[in-house]
Amino acid sequence: MSATGTSDPLGEIFRRLIGNTGPISLMHYMGEANARYYASRDPLGAAGDFVTAPEISQMFGELIGLWLADMWINAGREEPVHYVEMGPGRGTLARDALRAAKRYGLTPSVHFVEASTALKDVQLASVPQAQWHHDLSTIPPYGPVLVVANEFLDALPVRQLVMTEAGWRERMVVPEGDRFVCIAGSQPMDAAIPEARRAAEVGTIIETCPGAAATIYEIAGRLKDQGGAALFIDYGHDQLRDGSTMQAVRQHLKVDPFSQPGEADLTAHVDFATLAPIAQSRGVRWLGTVPQGRWLRNLGIDARAQTLAQAAPQHGPAIEAAKERLVGEGQMGLLFKVMGLAAPSWPGGAGF
Ligand code: SAH
Secondary structure (H helix, E strand, O other): OOOOOOOOOHHHHHHHHHHHHOOEEHHHHHHHHHHHHHHOOOOEOOOOOEOOHHHHOHHHHHHHHHHHHHHHHHOOOOOOOEEEEEOOOOOHHHHHHHHHHHOOOOOOEEEEEOOOHHHHHHHHHHOOOOEEEOOHHHOOOOOOEEEEEEOOHHHOOOEEEEEEOOEEEEEEEEEEOOEEEEEEOOOOOHHHOOHHHOOOOOOOEEEEOHHHHHHHHHHHHHHHHHOEEEEEEEEEEOOOOOOOOOEEEEOOEEEOOOOOOOOOEEEOOEEHHHHHHHHHOOOOEEEEEEEHHHHHHHOOHHHHHHHHHHHOHHHHHHHHHHHHHHHOOOOHHHHEEEEEEEOOOOOOOOOO
């Protein structure tokens, strides 16, 4: 059931639904909350709820555009070629990347996979030549795909399983006072846990993201069949771990994910350790998963910042500060990771 087509607060819709049919899964809660959240606003930028890397500096999108152009040139400049971005936000990354790629002769057709009509309007202003898609199924089936997803996978709903005295159960959501709380579901879920992780202390939580796994699987299939390369950039971990990582952000502050669903951005850490083998299982090359700071430095962000500062010395300190936000270890440089994938016949990528 989609709860996004009505203007009632989502919390009220959840209360009615749970009252009628029982607890909903945390995955259902997060999926509906984000669908409502993104459908109803442009959350990006200083005046919004959170700031992403492409909104911090043009250098981010430019270096991604150069990376894609380098891959495409080394692979033989095959045409037609498609730029595909998942969840392109305000279209800023695409605009910067396509401008940089054009200098190297790469002018792909542009495809945006976007669920939010509010953001589509903003994207249209940034990249008027783009074509929009609800999902990957309508992306052209011929010609290499150059796929980019920045802070997309973290917005997809996670499923959480919790170890109880009675075994593994799915985490479900019910109202309590004016907010919601998680309880353990009544169905045994032991079969959903890999055998190696099944024995665990009571209270252990395992989080998975079926939507992220499905996205990687599908893109890997396209890379294998059509050629191309992909970059997934997100905050997350590259080692398996336990615990809930779901959080809510509103106006640049962490808030309670269980009050006012649909009014804050819900995200979870991306489990890169699980995603790389899914791509490899389809015969695609995993180029690596590295911290964002290292990747941007390997691609020459320091030199690019210097060039920009020389061209506009009055902006020098702002350019340096923006670079530091992207690469600094206490900022985005370590927590954010870049995962690269390439078609089996494509070259290895710079930066990994
Ligand atoms: N990549 C942009 C925006 C990140 S915010 C940036 O870096 O600035 C997350 C983006 O993913 C938004 O554009 C949001 O509308 C989109 N999105 C979230 N869930 C989605 C889904 N299930 N299908 C398609 N797009 C989705």
